[in-house]
Amino acid sequence: MSSAPEKQDTTARQDSPRKPLLSVRDLEVQFRTDHGPATAVGGVNFELYSGEMLGLVGESGSGKTVTALSVMRLIPDPPGKITGGKVLFEDIDLLQLTYSQMRRIRGKKIAMIFQEPMTALNPVFSIGMQVMETVRTHEKVTRKEAFERAVDMLTAVGIPDARKRMGDYPHQFSGGMRQRVMIALALVCHPQILVADEPTTALDVTTQAQIMDLMIELNQKREAAAILLITHDLAVVAETCQRVIVMYGGRVQESGTTEHIFNSPRHPYTQGLLRSLPGPHQKPKSRLNAIAGNVPSILDMPTGCRFCTRCPDVMDRCHREEPPLHALANGQLVRCHLLEEEAT
Amino acid sequence: MEPLLEIRNLSVRFPVWGGVLRHKVGEVRAVDDITLTVHRGETLGLVGESGCGKTTTAKAICNLLSEMSPGVIQTGQILFYTKKGPVDILAQNRRDMRPLRAQIQMIFQDPYSSLNPRMTIGSTIERPLILHTRLSVKDRRRRVSELLDRVGLPPEYSNRYPHEFSGGQRQRIGIARALAVEPELIVADEPVSALDVSVQSQVINLLQDLQNEFGLTYVFVAHDLSVVHHISDRIAVMYLGNLVELGQSSQVYHDPLHPYSQALLSAVPQPIPGGNRHRRVKLQGEIPSPLDKPTGCSFHPRCPIAQPDCSVNVPPLEKKETGQLVACPYSSLVAKSAVGDSNKTPS
Ligand SMILES: Nc1ncnc2c1ncn2[C@@H]1O[C@H](COP(=O)(O)OP(=O)(O)OP(=O)(O)O)[C@@H](O)[C@H]1O
Ligand SMILES: Nc1ncnc2c1ncn2[C@@H]1O[C@H](COP(=O)(O)OP(=O)(O)OP(=O)(O)O)[C@@H](O)[C@H]1O
Ligand code: SF4
Ligand SMILES: [Mg+2]
Ligand SMILES: [Mg+2]
Numbered sequence: 001m002s003s004a005p006e007k008q009d010t011t012a013r014q015d016s017p018r019k020p021l022l023s024v025r026d027l028e029v030q031f032r033t034d035h036g037p038a039t040a041v042g043g044v045n046f047e048l049y050s051g052e053m054l055g056l057v058g059e060s061g062s063g064k065t066v067t068a069l070s071v072m073r074l075i076p077d078p079p080g081k082i083t084g085g086k087v088l089f090e091d092i093d094l095l096q097l098t099y100s101q102m103r104r105i106r107g108k109k110i111a112m113i114f115q116e117p118m119t120a121l122n123p124v125f126s127i128g129m130q131v132m133e134t135v136r137t138h139e140k141v142t143r144k145e146a147f148e149r150a151v152d153m154l155t156a157v158g159i160p161d162a163r164k165r166m167g168d169y170p171h172q173f174s175g176g177m178r179q180r181v182m183i184a185l186a187l188v189c190h191p192q193i194l195v196a197d198e199p200t201t202a203l204d205v206t207t208q209a210q211i212m213d214l215m216i217e218l219n220q221k222r223e224a225a226a227i228l229l230i231t232h233d234l235a236v237v238a239e240t241c242q243r244v245i246v247m248y249g250g251r252v253q254e255s256g257t258t259e260h261i262f263n264s265p266r267h268p269y270t271q272g273l274l275r276s277l278p279g280p281h282q283k284p285k286s287r288l289n290a291i292a293g294n295v296p297s298i299l300d301m302p303t304g305c306r307f308c309t310r311c312p313d314v315m316d317r318c319h320r321e322e323p324p325l326h327a328l329a330n331g332q333l334v335r336c337h338l339l340e341e342e343a344t
Numbered sequence: 345m346e347p348l349l350e351i352r353n354l355s356v357r358f359p360v361w362g363g364v365l366r367h368k369v370g371e372v373r374a375v376d377d378i379t380l381t382v383h384r385g386e387t388l389g390l391v392g393e394s395g396c397g398k399t400t401t402a403k404a405i406c407n408l409l410s411e412m413s414p415g416v417i418q419t420g421q422i423l424f425y426t427k428k429g430p431v432d433i434l435a436q437n438r439r440d441m442r443p444l445r446a447q448i449q450m451i452f453q454d455p456y457s458s459l460n461p462r463m464t465i466g467s468t469i470e471r472p473l474i475l476h477t478r479l480s481v482k483d484r485r486r487r488v489s490e491l492l493d494r495v496g497l498p499p500e501y502s503n504r505y506p507h508e509f510s511g512g513q514r515q516r517i518g519i520a521r522a523l524a525v526e527p528e529l530i531v532a533d534e535p536v537s538a539l540d541v542s543v544q545s546q547v548i549n550l551l552q553d554l555q556n557e558f559g560l561t562y563v564f565v566a567h568d569l570s571v572v573h574h575i576s577d578r579i580a581v582m583y584l585g586n587l588v589e590l591g592q593s594s595q596v597y598h599d600p601l602h603p604y605s606q607a608l609l610s611a612v613p614q615p616i617p618g619g620n621r622h623r624r625v626k627l628q629g630e631i632p633s634p635l636d637k638p639t640g641c642s643f644h645p646r647c648p649i650a651q652p653d654c655s656v657n658v659p660p661l662e663k664k665e666t667g668q669l670v671a672c673p674y675s676s677l678v679a680k681s682a683v684g685d686s687n688k689t690p691s
Contacts, residue, residue: 239619278574288545
């Protein structure tokens with residue numbers, strides 16, 4: 001189940017030859033199932049640069065969370081296993097670290113906001129206690145210092161009267177406030193990388209807007225030097241990210257700048273996805289464009305292109321041969337045979 | 345336009361129990377004096393922040409609250425226009441409700457928990473036919489096949505169980521079940537929220553096709569406002585249990601008049617690089633608890649144009665020049681600047 005050798009991600013900042021903060025190379029993750037091993041993620045490549053917000057979008061089940069958990073080394077093993085690839089951070093491969101070495105990086109240098117916020121906050125400890133504990137796990141500080149750090153961070157994420165609310169328990173906070181506490185927990189040790197997995201999906205639009213504003217502000221103030229934002233909400237990504245990665249069937253199918261992906265998507269899946277959104281291009285009450293068919297299960301992935309069972313442009317070859325990521329002149333990477341000629 | 349459903353002064357209150365003796369310590373006013381009419385054959389979109397009372401309104405229309413939430417207090421009327429004239433749904437007892445249940449069906453948000461995992465999808469769809477019709481076994485089987493075919497699933501699937509289906513397919517099964525007894529009104533509570541974008545449009549198309557074919561009427565609850573705008577003829581905006589704005593879909597979406605609707609619509613992210621973040625109306629503060637609703641206009645603590653008397657007087661719904669009903673006497677104070685065209689075509 002190995003994939004063709006991958007070209008490196010060339011989309012980012014050709015003007016500044018900066019080194020990426022994080023680079024994921026040929027990541028492959030398998031899960032043991034009743035029907036044998038299933039590859040949830042294969043051939044995932046991307047780089048995350050300092051100061052940027054990178055969007056990771058894609059179908060439910062396409063491997064976004066698995067990718068994020070791999071970076072954190074939090075894939076539940078068993079049933080999961082990282083079976084290939086590298087995750088390079090500060091010239092070291094995180095996948096080679098021992099668990100205790102990784103524990104020092106996790107939460108301190110790379111932090112994550114999880115998809116289910118309720119499971120990440122402990123209902124029996126006060127909000128303040130939980131933020132203080134995170135500081136004390138990673139830094140040698142007194143109780144008093146940890147307390148002040150927690151108050152400052154909760155204030156920074158917009159909890160009014162944070163000092164007075166340190167003793168409150170999670171159930172005393174609204175959904176939006178709990179989400180802010182999650183962000184405070186992730187940021188209190190000033191990580192260089194924040195991985196945010198669907199941080200606003202459970203929230204309504206007004207709260208979502210507040211949380212996204214907060215993340216952008218923190219990104220600009222360099223509280224978190226780089227953010228990997230995972231979501232299936234394309235509009236949120238369009239509004240906040242500089243670059244976008246699109247996943248389908250456990251693969252990166254397309255990546256590029258937000259402008260390129262939204263204004264000139266080249267992969268048939270990305271095109272179908274953007275066309276199926278209701279919006280100014282679709283008359284109200286008209287039939288929406290849709291991608292026909294269903295997402296294949298990871299146990300039953302088509303050979304060849306992962307999208308071939310639903311692709312409107314499918315060719316014979318697509319059923320046999322999986323396309324590599326083709327690099328276009330503008331830096332966009334597209335995993336589709338149609339782009340072969342155009343690829344540089 | 346012929347009314348199909350008329351909600352008159354509907355209020356729904358849930359008791360809150362507390363203390364060691366579990367006595368009533370308060371009340372959630374989930375729906376607070378709502379009046380609105382749904383016309384035959386239209387789609388009415390229902391939107392608003394989390395907890396504003398959308399699901400409660402939807403359940404009240406289907407008369408599901410008294411069964412699901414003991415102690416609930418419902419006042420007002422919900423008139424449903426049957427062939428024999430209007431009947432008040434809330435005044436029906438269980439037995440009288442039966443024939444009405446067939447005409448009003450609900451589609452639920454969660455395609456995972458709303459189907460019984462131990463029942464084949466064939467039996468799931470057949471159940472309302474057993475309850476509400478006198479069809480023979482053979483006719484019921486035929487109808488199940490027809491329905492599956494109609495929602496785009498192979499009839500052979502009727503022997504399978506829910507776990508064998510994807511979210512989008514399960515939502516189609518839920519739709520087939522709702523259609524089984526040929527209802528007139530379908531109340532859909534967030535029917536596409538749990539689905540991927542690529543599947544969402546399939547389900548929306550199906551709902552629209554069925555409406556055209558059978559003249560169905562929809563009450564459509566969703567938090568994705570671009571979806572609501574696409575599918576609805578009219579949109580109703582709720583805030584903390586109150587109806588704050590009601591009007592033609594494109595009017596409310598492009599030119600909302602109530603300050604809350606304006607803030608809500610300006611927060612809708614747009615799939616355009618850069619989006620419309622700069623045009624967003626920022627609301628101060630958190631949504632207040634419905635246990636302790638603000639006096640006067642319930643929006644006043646967060647309202648950018650609040651006037652001194654807003655904390656005293658409950659503003660009634662008034663018809664504005666543009667035809668919308670708006671519960672704010674000061675809506676003309678909002679400069680047309682900020683949100684005016686935030687949801688219009690970019691170019
Ligand atoms: N613990 C597990 N055991 C078995 N399979 C798993 C496990 N966790 C994930 N998978 C499988 O891996 C694939 C990728 O899942 P992942 O959670 O990364 O998807 P996702 O893109 O985050 O989707 P969503 O948008 O629904 O969160 C899925 O097919 C999923 O079923
Ligand atoms: N059975 C119940 N007992 C007590 N309070 C309830 C009950 N059901 C709903 N409520 C409360 O009534 C209010 C309205 O809830 P409702 O579910 O109608 O909101 P909603 O608009 O559907 O929100 P969402 O968008 O989150 O689904 C909320 O404050 C909720 O907590
Ligand atoms: S490779 Fe073939 S099937 Fe895959 S997206 Fe391109 S045209 Fe479609
Ligand atoms: Mg996920
Ligand atoms: Mg609801």
